[in-house]
Amino acid sequence: MTPRLDPAALNTALEAVHRAGIPGLFAEVRDGDQIWSGAAGVADLDTGRPVTPDLRHRVGSVTKTFTAAAVLRQAESGRIGLDTPVGQYLPHLVPGPRGEAITVRMLLNHTSSLAEYLPYAYPSLKAFPALAETGPESLEEHRLTRFAAAELIGMGVDAPAVGSPGGTPGLYSNTNYLLLGRLLEEVTGSTAEQCITRDVIEPAGLRHTGFPTGPSVDGPHSRMYEEWFGMIDPPRDHSxxxxxxxxxxxxxxxxxxxxxxxxxxxxxxxxxGTDSLTEMRRTVPVVSQEGRTIDYGLGLHPTATPGQDTFWGHGGTVWGAGTLSMTSADGQRQMSVAVNLQRWNRLDAAGRPRPHPIDEALAAFHHLAMYG
Known part of the structure; x- marks a missing residue:
């Protein structure tokens, strides 16, 4: 049986992450009906305002689970077929033979072979995640740029394919989930954000969750500091x-x-539904943006330690903000943690991120929060 919560140990582990170099972080851990929440550090380096566990935060690719759930809801209603070619829905975005070869399922589990558009939208990140020739200039240049989804999708579709549709390992690519957003729009007649809000966020009773309506975060939140592997020094607020x-x-x-x-x-x-959840947890190998091969389902991925429970959830990172949310398969034990600094690892001569004390401290907190 998973151990119950130890608030003192969790507080100590959270504080250790702050001491290792994260300006501020906050978390909630749950075991059955017992809930612990905690925070360490500051939300604003200039004023010293402390972080608190109730702050709103940009959760990055955790969004993908919400988007996948909305797609599965439409599949349950018969409007979307998981194994239907995406070209039947969006022939103008994925035309020709590729549109007939790539299915909705392949978008959801990143086996579509579509490239990541990010290096094309942010030109100075062209080498990401192979970082030897990268730089942070595009982050500031595009701080207030309003991108069109079709333009970004076009960058990913036009880029050289990575493998073949349905092949494994797949490649984790945001292009897939922008296409799923357009798919939701096509079959519902509303924006993807409206569809996800109506079909997922509101039925779940999430009172502090939503999509941004502008470049700022509404409500109490932390500043979000981007270091870009030591190239932004001191780290710059990208909240x-x-x-x-x-x-x-x-x-x-x-x-x-x-x-x-x-x-x-x-x-x-x-x-x-139960059948949809089974599909979400059917995994394939996928190469992450960090270059690691992970198991990935339909907007979900598992974390497992030998001899311990398997957890399901997602991580996320955007400029300055990171989040990880994991739940045991039986739903009994949960952890969600948010940090207000990203890409703290400096690079070695080959452009590879060097280990940092934050990595070890954060991994220790994750393990304690999940397994006790």
Whole structure:
């Protein structure tokens, strides 16, 4: 049986992450009916304002689980077929033979072979994640740029394919989830954000979760500091940044409490049906943006330690903000944690991120929060 919560140990572990170099972080951990929430550090380096566990935060690619759930809801209603070619829905965005070869399922689990558009939208990130020739200039240049989803999708579709449709390992690509956003628009007649809000966020009772309406975060929140591998020194606040560069792939704003509630309900079959949840947890190998091969389902991925429970959820990172939310398969144990600094690792001569004390401290907190 998973151990119960140890508030003192969790507070100590959270503080250790702050001491290792994260300006501020906050978390909620749940075991059954017992809930711990905590925070360490500051939300604003200039004023010293402390972080608190209830702050709203940009949760990055955690958004993908919400988008996938909305797609599965439409599949349950018969409007979307998981194994239907995307070209039948969006022939103008994925035309010709590729549109007939790539299915909705392949978009959801990143086996479409579509490239990541990010290096084309942010030119100075052209080498990401192979970082030897990268730079941070595009982050500031595009802080308030309003991207069109079709333009970004075109960059990914026009780029050289990575493998073949349905082949594994797949490649984690935001292009897939921008296309899923357009698919939701096509079959519902509303924007993807409206569809996800109506079909997922509101039924789940998430009172502090939503998509941004401008470049700022509404409500109490932390500043979000981007270091870009030591190339931005001191780290720069990117809490004001137009999130059209990721849209339904990674732009959601939430709280750690709302995220725990969402994943608890999802894994209990209260957001999508049991059959859909089974599909979401059917995994394939996918190469992440960090170059690691992970198991990935339909907007969900598992974390497992030998001899311990398997957890399901998602992580996310955008400029200055990082989030991880994981829930045990039985829904009993949960962890959601948010940090207000990103890309703290300096690079070695080959352009590879060097280990940093934050990595070890954060991994220790994750393990304690999940397994006790």
């Amino acid at each position: 004001v940044h137009d999130m059209s560069w990721v849209g339904p792939a990674a732009s959601l704003i939430s709280t750690v409490s709302d995220l725990n509630r969402f994943y608890r309900l999802l894994l209990a079959g209260e957001i999508v």
